[in-house]
Amino acid sequence: MTKPVILTGDRTTGPLHIGHFAGSLRNRLRFQDSHEQFLLLADTQALTDNAHDPDKVRRSVIEVALDYLAIGIDPAKTTICLQSGLPALAELSMLYLNFVTVSRLERNPTIKDEIRARGFGRDIPAGFLCYPAAQAGDITAFKATVVPVGEDQTALIEQTNEIVRRINATAGKTILPEAQAVIPQFGRLPGVDGKAKMSKSSGNAIALSASPEAISAAVKAMFTDPTHLRIEDPGQVEGNVVFACLDAFDEDPATLEEMKAQYQRGGLGDGRIKRRLDDILQALIGPIRTRRAELAEDHAYVLDVIRSGTEKARSRTEVTKREVVEGLGLFVL
Template identity: 30%
Template sequence: MYPERVLSGMRPTGSLHLGHYHGALKNWVRLQSEYECLFFVADWHALTTSYEDPSIIGRSTWDMVIDWLAAGVDPSRATLFIQSRVPEHAELHLLLSMITPLSWLERVPTYKDQIEKLSHKDLGTYGFLGYPLMQSADILIYRATFVPVGEDQIPHIEITREVARRYNHIYGREAGFEEKAEAAIRKMGPKRGKLYEELRTRYLQDGDEEALESARALLADTQNLSHGDRERLFGFLENKGKVILVEPQTLLTEASRLPGLDGQKMSKSYGNGIFLREEPDSVGRKIRSMPTDPARVRRTDPGTPEKCPVWQLHQVYSTDTTRTWVREGCTSAGIGCLDCKQPVIDAVLAEQQPMFERAQPYLDDPSLVRSIVADGCERARKLAQDTMRDVREAMGLGYQ
């Protein structure tokens, strides 16, 4: 079995805002202490919608990595790299395109949604149609066990699982697979080999899931098997072929509860965001100028917090005590809208302060960021090359 590994990425299409922090980066910081994590700059993905003006990609890439570091992503715990610096992504994407039915790509829900939302752009390209398959290649090339996604991205993980399953079905049944599996069992030794066969029989005949898990643990603990033999026996357990590409699982990420300055979802395209490293004076001005309950025309007019976008920010940033004070003050006109906004301003600035501190060394010496990414690209490429060696061999491309 492969180690539990998490993969996630972001497209470099502009500065990151606090919605990115609450929706993804806080989760990355937590995951890096629980799993082996790889986080990448998806610059090729950015080209699928920004191919006419790619200048934003170069401008955004390094700033985005600094934002990750500012948010608390630790390069000693996670691998940070740039997609295009690992060309094996493109090779696997190409090879997977040979077996992926066109209908699978056309049915991805976000495909038609994005075509409608970005109707001002010409997205009638293969790159845009094929970006879910490139996402699949991004995941499968690292044999990632888990991918943190929101509910809207689950279809992308499902197509990845289908592609991996189809690939393993077509190419995992190597010539003489059963004979090689039987030979591998003998290498385990009489006692372990007999136990493996008993557990396999219990699973295949009775559907005993505990027997399946016990057999997997047995294989993981058997030291004298080659990588290829181990993967054959994992596949043989379930009457499948050799496991070449791992089917990933979703790690469902809770949707960000952080609204934008207008009450809508915080988004670069809506222009309603507060950036991770925005200057305090600018943050204060933005929050003070937020719209409030339309009923509060005058300071003496009572309001309804649920009708005010600022109240949504209080749900994220304020304590129960502060929220009680806001509700009572708003509904009785005991406080004004600027009074209500100040605790939010204070809380946002307090959240951002450590981000500024973590970012400063990289702003002072940009070579530090380049070095982190270079090291990450090297580590990522080694993993990708290991996978591609197996992929090429399975597809008959490993000849000399």
Template identity: 45%
Template sequence: MTERVLTGDRVTGKLHLGHYAGSLENRVRLQEEYESFVFLADVQALTTHFEQKDLIRSHIHEMTLDYLSAGIDPEKSTIFIQSMIPEIAELTVYFSMFVSVNTLRHNPTIKAESKGQGLDELYYGFLGYPVSQAADITFCKATLIPVGDDQLPHLELARKIVRRFGELYQPILVEPRALISNTPRLVGTDGNAKMSKSLGNAIALDSTREDIAYKIKRAVTDPARVHKNDPGHPEICPIYAYHRAFQPDALPEIRQGCERGTMGCSACKERISLTLEQLIAPMRERRAYYAGKPKAVEEILMSGTQHAREIAKETMKEVRAAMSLDYFDLSARERRVL
């Protein structure tokens, strides 16, 4: 039986090279090996963007275009919208009945994210984010979840929830396993540890040749390298990090040129600009194709969401039966009334 992979993104804006290096490139590979589900986490976006409903709506379309442009194939991956699977919300409620507040408060990812967001108080939805994420994973009985080290606490809680559900009721849900990503986080063009649109240090997946060249030209490099022929320190240079991520075969030559001072920063930047243009150009082309076919994009989302919903309905039938919540079948009565 083919294993099922589930992954997704909070709907908070267009995607960039950091997303591509960290997850999208891997998803394109995984869809060739596994039954793949990719979701647009609009409900989870509300944990920090609940006052920006119109933005979330527009971001759904933009992120779908990013998925398609990056190579996620709707014939191989089920792309769906989280909020349109009501069974996920129902499962979240059931899980929340046996997950303690202390467990959530001490989740290291929640602590780090709340600090990073500068939240003065924890909203119920934000605190319960890991419980919602467990429902995302288990509604379709996903077996493999691609994660970085920072997301492991969330996945471990999901595993504990599945085990606890089995102990309390029946072992009908699947305990997911982690597919650890060893890809280092892509630094921003300003040298910040994280590439982020909000920080203005990201290169979007639909960047033009001119956009790429401009961002790379302004990017920081080794601060200790003042003159062209000064010996460089590649490991602290964001541009070298881009070489490592997108043209690893050239690393020995680039490292040598930097450390010996025979390759200046301008030449190094020109080289990575060309590499990034070669990477992004096909994405731009695919994005433009789908952007010109909004109805086709909507159909992709509708079809994927419908498929995910059918799976969710079957899972919830089993869940309600296991919890003795299957009192009667209203759908049959509704059909008779109609």
């Protein structure tokens, strides 16, 4: 039987962190056995708000690829490919921009929120505003029917499907499939400081390559409950970053629930829950860090994985582009 096609990936803006692992990476390990999975190193997308520092985007291609391989992504099962090495994606995006209006792009709630968060005002990079069409190009080029996204990004998948329906209607036949958004069990982790989501750019994340000392320091600094001043004081679990991380990574839910109940009624200190989380993260990140360091010594292998995956993806996406061009009745050489 043909496996369903799944497309996912990450912007190449720096090494990945435990928030990525909780929200997407460990699911990708499972998907690579049940789906035909393509993992996109989204360097072109990273430029939409990093055009001032393209060198960071270039360097991060290897960093993200190392993280993929270090957690156990198998290039024999999952195709790791470079977005800028797939011209069909950009060509499809340009075609799709003729099937969507500026006002529709501006109304996309995901884009509106990101514009507000970045403080663009009206100085919005055109590439950023047009991201929904670019994502539609990415998804449809692989004919992906499954796209894992955060709950705040489902509007992007719906806009992709709007474009798909317009393309198919114009062609008078079904060329492209619609995609289904899959929401991970765990959403985005809060940052260490508790002020925002865990993010590379905000400096409030724990990298998958973090040293033992860096992990311990980050856990000790984690936001808990500012009103929980003494061990005997009742504490709040909601909004507590330590418990949010324990929810994501603790493999003993029964004990965790007991700890939550004790914390809420009083009698459990922040030090104890932080020590538990520190032990869990050390055990999780240690093997990843070791494997990553080994892979970093074999630069040629990592480049070969990216090149061979991109060549495979290029063949796949060029076929789709030709089908769309022919379906729309455009001139084909």
